[in-house]
């Protein structure tokens with residue numbers, strides 16, 4: 001697989017998101033053996049960047065990844081995140097990027113992942129209660145101690161990115177970027193000015209762009225704790241209207257002789273050698289399909305068609321989730 005550069009960190013240009021193996025998606029946690037085979041297959045195919053977070057589960061996704069990479073740690077660029085679990089008793093889904101919380105969080109992540117260092121450690125969401133300078137100072141301390149190699153931010157906007165980078169180099173921003181979620185294109189010039197890479201999460205539009213959800217009944221059949229059941233793009237009239245986008249991606253896929261998932265990933269790869277999509281799957285067959293997008297070439301006309309896709313109806317997160325995202 002070809003490589004990409006996130007700051008100074010070189011990775012294979014398609015990564016693997018492990019979240020859905022334990023959290024948020026239908027079937028999460030139901031077949032850990034297949035999830036572990038999926039991570040192994042990804043590594044066999046040349047994937048290096050494996051993405052998890054303390055909040056996924058919480059905790060169990062890191063444990064799963066830790067089991068999967070046992071004996072193969074040196075093949076992995078291991079990325080995890082802190083900042084959505086407050087270890088002072090307030091618990092999960094609380095933003096806390098205070099230095100004290102980070103120092104507790106990192107020890108738990110290292111233990112669950114079965115490693116003595118994290119390659120890329122992200123703040124998961126900006127914490128309005130903690131100046132980013134304090135957070136970055138604590139992360140720089142972890143780098144000095146050798147517990148962390150590179151640091152990143154997630155869903156931070158331009159001002160925070162600049163302030164953070166002034167304290168310690170930010171290697172990557174991890175934010176949602178895909179054919180139907182394009183706002184990161186406003187941040188990209190700043191990332192390039194500062195030499196920061198972009199890790200594109202939910203690059204398949206939470207699976208929607210692959211064309212596997214075609215009817216309201218398909219959404220109904222999802223597990224009750226599958227977050228897509230309440231996502232504005234998957235509900236009501238928005239869902240019906242957004243099907244047009246899936247159809248347009250399918251049309252290009254038919255021209256290319258690839259799958260819609262591969263086209264969605266190949267399009268992201270055309271945007272630069274500093275952008276790394278981390279498609280999420282818990283199935284061997286799909287990690288094979290997604291990783292093969294490395295070899296899919298789009299023509300200038302196909303890229304232009306994809307650039308002009310019908311804009312999505314509905315926010316990419318719920319109102320409550322958007323409250324935690326900087327814009």
Ligand SMILES: NC(=O)c1ccc[n+]([C@@H]2O[C@H](COP(=O)([O-])OP(=O)(O)OC[C@H]3O[C@@H](n4cnc5c(N)ncnc54)[C@H](OP(=O)(O)O)[C@@H]3O)[C@@H](O)[C@H]2O)c1
Pocket residue numbers: 016017018019020025027051052124154155174175200201202203204205206207208210212261278279280281282283286289290
């Ligand atoms: N920083 C953040 O705040 C944040 C937020 C969300 C996600 N993430 C990270 O980004 C990663 C990827 O995002 P995501 O998982 O939310 O969304 P995604 O990659 O856009 O889509 C995942 C969904 O697509 C399905 N899928 C995967 N490959 C497919 C294929 N080839 N054909 C058909 N369906 C396919 C998966 O189902 P199966 O698993 O059943 O294959 C799953 O339902 C996560 O795993 C996580 O590590 C980070």
